[in-house]
Amino acid sequence: MTLPTFLGIGAPRAGTTWLNTLLASHPNVYTPTLRDEINFFDQYYERGLGWYETLFPPPEQADKYQAIGEISPQYLECDECPERIFTTLPKSKLIVMLRHPVNRAYSQYGFFVQRRNYRGSFEDFLAARPRALERGFYSRYLKRYLRYFDGSQILALLFENAVVDIFKTKKTLADFLDIDVDKFPASAGSGKVNTSSVPTFQFLYGIVAKTGRQLRRWHLEPVVDFVMRTSIQRVLAKGSSLPPLNGELKRQLSQTYQDEFDELEECLQIDLSCWRKQEGVTRISHG
Numbered sequence: 001m002t003l004p005t006f007l008g009i010g011a012p013r014a015g016t017t018w019l020n021t022l023l024a025s026h027p028n029v030y031t032p033t034l035r036d037e038i039n040f041f042d043q044y045y046e047r048g049l050g051w052y053e054t055l056f057p058p059p060e061q062a063d064k065y066q067a068i069g070e071i072s073p074q075y076l077e078c079d080e081c082p083e084r085i086f087t088t089l090p091k092s093k094l095i096v097m098l099r100h101p102v103n104r105a106y107s108q109y110g111f112f113v114q115r116r117n118y119r120g121s122f123e124d125f126l127a128a129r130p131r132a133l134e135r136g137f138y139s140r141y142l143k144r145y146l147r148y149f150d151g152s153q154i155l156a157l158l159f160e161n162a163v164v165d166i167f168k169t170k171k172t173l174a175d176f177l178d179i180d181v182d183k184f185p186a187s188a189g190s191g192k193v194n195t196s197s198v199p200t201f202q203f204l205y206g207i208v209a210k211t212g213r214q215l216r217r218w219h220l221e222p223v224v225d226f227v228m229r230t231s232i233q234r235v236l237a238k239g240s241s242l243p244p245l246n247g248e249l250k251r252q253l254s255q256t257y258q259d260e261f262d263e264l265e266e267c268l269q270i271d272l273s274c275w276r277k278q279e280g281v282t283r284i285s286h287g
Contacts, residue, residue: 001049002056006069006177007085008092009145010076011138013107014099015159016188020071022170025188028066028179030057038070041085042078049088067177076141086148093176094149099159100275101136101260102253103245106181108132109234110242122245133253139263156268160275166190250278 008016017036024031030036032055040052058070069092075081076096085092099107109125109132112118118125126132145154155176161167166189174181261272 001053001054002059002062002068003049004056004069004089004092005067006095007075007089008069008071008073008095008097009074009081009085009100009136010096010141011098011104012073012076013104013111014073014097015157015162016071016073016097018163019095019097019157022166022184022189023067023069023071023173024069025185026179027183028064029064029177030062030068032056032070037072037074039072039074039087041081042072042074045080045084066179069093073097076138079144082144082148094145094154094155095157095173095176096138096142096154097157097159097162098138098264100254100256100278101133101138102250103160103278105132105253106245108135113242119285122249133256136257136261139260139267142264142267151269156267156270158270158272158274160278163189167262254278 008019010016020031020036023029024033034055038044038052038055040047042053044051055070056062057065062068074084085094105126106122109118109122112125120128137236137276155172155174169189170184171181173179174184261275264270265272
């Protein structure tokens with residue numbers, strides 16, 4: 001039986017598509033080619049390991065890969081996933097991509113504009129979907145994983161740093177997954193992936209995306225994945241760039257996360273100074 005040696009567990013809209021593309025470029029890393037997000041441990045667990053195994057190379061082909069895995073960003077927030085993953089893959093390595101919570105929420109807003117024909121402002125979006133900001137309290141989700149997994153099994157990457165110093169990211173991933181960093185193609189990771197836009201044919205693109213979601217509910221994922229890889233999706237997605245996030249609004253919203261940044265740094269032993277510098281969050285004394 002061939003099962004993953006690593007999993008990408010999130011976070012949604014934090015660069016996981018970029019990460020998947022980067023890892024897939026390495027000749028000794030295998031990630032499923034039929035679809036980007038498998039969602040076995042949260043959505044399709046009842047299908048069993050037999051179904052999950054079919055998504056990975058058979059044993060006679062698996063030997064050519066030093067790391068086999070999949071990236072499903074919804075795993076981070078799933079209540080059942082930490083225990084399910086530990087029970088199935090106790091020695092697996094977990095990669096989590098984190099993005100400044102407000103930037104992540106704005107990217108989610110862009111997704112709704114692009115894929116779901118949303119016409120309101122970012123403020124309207126947050127008022128209607130306050131969970132977009134709640135999802136930025138990453139430590140509450142990661143602590144569930146740390147109940148089962150040792151900290152050495154979890155690699156946290158910050159989107160803002162990962163896409164800027166790509167060679168360092170490659171080196172970090174190579175060390176974590178025990179692969180040769182020199183085998184990453186030189187150009188891997190340099191292009192933008194899954195960026196949000198305001199489609200020219202926004203209504204039509206929204207209908208196509210809605211149809212795709214329905215087909216997935218009917219377990220017709222291969223049909224959706226085939227269409228997503230054709231020029232149809234790329235043509236419909238074309239349009240103007242999403243306007244930049246208002247700096248003052250970001251500063252106001254970022255104040256909510258002061259304690260969360262401290263908690264996350266302690267939880268994962270990472271440095272979040274790049275997030276604090278982005279919006280100039282002032283630290284409030286509790287003395």
